[in-house]
Amino acid sequence: MDSQNKMHILAVLVNYGDEQISYLKAVVTKLKSFKKYNVHVLVNSNIPLSIEGIDTVKVIELEDYQLLPLTCRKTIWEHRKNYDLFIYGENDHLFLETHIDKHLEYENILPSNMISGLIQYEKSGDEFYFPGYHEPFEWDFNSVRSYGGKKFAHFKNVHQASFILTKNQLDKIGSKINFCELVDDRESWLKIKWKNAQIKFFDRKFIPIHCYSRKCKVNTDVFKYGGYKKMICISEFKDNLIHHLPNLYIYGEKGRRKLRSDENTMMACINKLLK
Template identity: 30%
Template sequence: MNSGITERKSLRLLVVIASYGTANNAYLDRVIQEYRSMSFDVDIVIISNIDKRPAADVECIVGLPNKNPWSLPFAHKEQFVARADQYDIFIYSEDDILITEKNIRAFLDVTSVLHEDEVAGLMLVEKASSGELNYPQAHGSFHWDCTSVKIRGDYCLAQFTNEHAASYILTQQQLARAIASGGFLVGPHEGKYDLPCTAATDPYTQCGFKKLIPISNIDDFSAHHLPNKYINRLGVDRQQLDAQLSVLMQIAREGSNAVPLFSAETRLWHGMYSKDYYEPARDEVLSGVPEGAVVLSIGSCSAANERRLLERGHRVVAVPLDPVVGSGLAQFGAEVVLGDVTTAPAKIATEHFDRLLYVDVLQFVRDPAYLLRLFSGLLAPDGKVIICAPNRPSLRYAWECAKSGKVFRPWGTFEAVGIHDTTIGRIQRWCAEAGLVIEKIERCGSKRTGPMLQLLSPILATDLIVTAKRHEAWKPFFRGGHEMERMEVSRRSVAQ
């Protein structure tokens, strides 16, 4: 266990704040005011591209690590290394993150029960004028890792896959470990995250630490993102967060072996093309579901499609990517089937469905044809499979690569990057191998029309919508109802 810090009256904190330009000066003043109100002995250093010294006792260091303005946050590392033996606590943050004494005391308390490679982290929160709370880190592919739940002392902790909270806190002992790892004092770089985010996440991504958020005490580990600019744009509200935390804490209490259906995150630049856990409803998919159809949604997340179907009066059964996102599906009335690709099909082996939905999931499994065949035995006689997948590679991919300066970077194998190309040819092959016959393929994503745009649709379209049915000669992969004797083969074939 980490021995933590024996608190004394003169506990010393070094706070380094990255502040570029003048746009956030009002937030910076509020942040400094908060640190000045603390009962600790706090030294504040601002790193900036311009000289800004809001108070005589605040140090300002001017200069960028390189010519890229976004490299500024990396300048905090030299300050930490140079003063590593002078302080008990080291805090880095951007200039609009309000960390309170309550946050720091909670950090000190939980640190005493953590393992040496574990660091307690913060969750960002925003506050609407109505009092509603928004947690903006929950967007895109970022989600709670249902396999990460831990009990440490009186705390229940879990990992959120978005380690970036525009800030972090380390003890002197933890900073020394980070420096010794060789991954801390490095030049500006990016990979999973962009430059400023990488500067705030290197302790977790490069120095061997696991960032654990004490979900049982989430308010003590929530830091206010002062601009509140993501409300109604991205993130989850407090009700959604509480539902997810409730599932995680239940997993911890029961000691259950929670597993995801499969991973849906890529190892591409900045996690490009990973599954969007908060995706909107897809009208082009739902238009293929006739009135009264019973629907099975495989690999579901946000509940947007399922909720729309429930509102239309459909019976909806969902096999979510993991039990945490499944809590939202159940809340709206979907019947949720939990498990991995081995156990989930067995639980509904005697059911029949009019539509099977695979919305942006097939590309994330090693053997998509096997996953298609695994569930196609649940189709009603006239049932259809609807597949939605990115039109990849496409002009969008080339553009994203060009923006990152990686336009000529090879795509790589599935084993290397965790994702397949989803061209029409590949989807046709997967369907054929699964005993499915394609009825139609639609290209979606561009609302513009015209002969030239139609000609360019293979590279301009962002998505492909495929409708298929079982081949007349199709035979069940598994026979005898629940006799799933080839389950282990299934698990190995589908899982990454």
């Protein structure tokens, strides 16, 4: 395909410090290897970077570096008119060209209120583990739907440390939320409840809502408040996995241990959903 006719993608990655530079290099190398797309790689970082394949580095100084990932959403919004598709990712999540292919395919078959997503995995030898599959999160077994001959379901943990959005999807989400700011979970919950006239009295301290961290909310806001329900294609499940390269959650390195799900547990649930 002629370079002029390829879809133009802006991939905005966040990087803090030099601890994960090896993962960042792998992510950038993979993005720049895409054959069907022109990918511009931009990295928002707190330190200067000189890595082959990165087209633009924005060195950003903040008082609170927990907000460094949010600057990526601001960068994407600033460039929303200049690209066809947008990627956000942390510096250790490996995007594949298949992810883009499938996202575009699913956009054409899913209803206008649904968006496809990814599931994070880690790997030890030949074994897969899924760090996002832990208490209190589970699959919604009543959400299974078929579109275009494929089956989709909703996974209740919408966090994936990344997102892929076409320009149309970005524009719609931007009409629902301030794309450059984090959504106030509690305020949004109250608005929904008041709108539906489901509560008459409340105590803000006891609002039953799971709030993601500010770092996670950079992607979870998009899926929770952007006007879409996030769906995973379960009939092509392995095409919609994204590798968290450090594999930290498997053995609980650096205090990151969670109630993990191994491949057998996950695939048992996928088989149940498919039935």
